[in-house]
Amino acid sequence: MDPAFKLIVDGREVAAGTLRRAVAPAAVSELERAGRLSGNAIIKGNAVGMATRLKVGASKARAEFRAGDVAVNPADGSLWIFFGDAKPQSPMVPLGNVTQGLEEVAKIRRGARVVFVVVPAS
Numbered sequence: 001m002d003p004a005f006k007l008i009v010d011g012r013e014v015a016a017g018t019l020r021r022a023v024a025p026a027a028v029s030e031l032e033r034a035g036r037l038s039g040n041a042i043i044k045g046n047a048v049g050m051a052t053r054l055k056v057g058a059s060k061a062r063a064e065f066r067a068g069d070v071a072v073n074p075a076d077g078s079l080w081i082f083f084g085d086a087k088p089q090s091p092m093v094p095l096g097n098v099t100q101g102l103e104e105v106a107k108i109r110r111g112a113r114v115v116f117v118v119v120p121a122s
Contacts, residue, residue: 001121003032005070007081007101008115009041009108015081015101017070019118024093027056027072031095031118037079041112046084048108050116052077061091068098079116081105 002022007015021028031037031054039050046067054077065071065082071092072079080088081098083106098105108114 002096003028003121004119005031005096006117006119007098007105008117009104009112011113013101014104014108015098017068017096017098017100019070019096020094024056024060024072024095026059027054027093027095030054030056031116032120034118036115036117038113038115041108041110041114042078043108043110044088046086047080047082047088048105048114049073049078049080050114052079054079056093058091058093061093063087063091065092065094068102070095070097 019028037052042049056074058074069082
């Protein structure tokens with residue numbers, strides 16, 4: 001079963017979703033090991049990101065993402081959530097999708113404290 005995640009911004013849960021193990025098994029396993037990632041929000045185009053220390057390969061990387069997609073940039077390990085369709089500068093590895101609260105993700109402001117919590121599959 002695929003693990004779920006919660007996105008907490010400035011102490012308030014704003015979104016939730018599912019990570020897809022079939023799409024990026026190594027990256028999802030790395031996120032599960034980390035359990036909880038936190039950082040300050042980075043805004044670029046139609047995406048909210050945060051710097052992390054995830055080490056992921058570039059296999060299955062894509063150059064286009066849709067609203068609700070969650071991805072990791074293999075070049076720097078940053079984690080991104082897209083709230084609109086986007087073509088990032090470098091290919092990213094898709095991880096899953098936001099299933100609720102996408103409109104709240106679009107309201108996140110630069111510098112906000114973001115916590116990404118992985119809920120293990122039961």
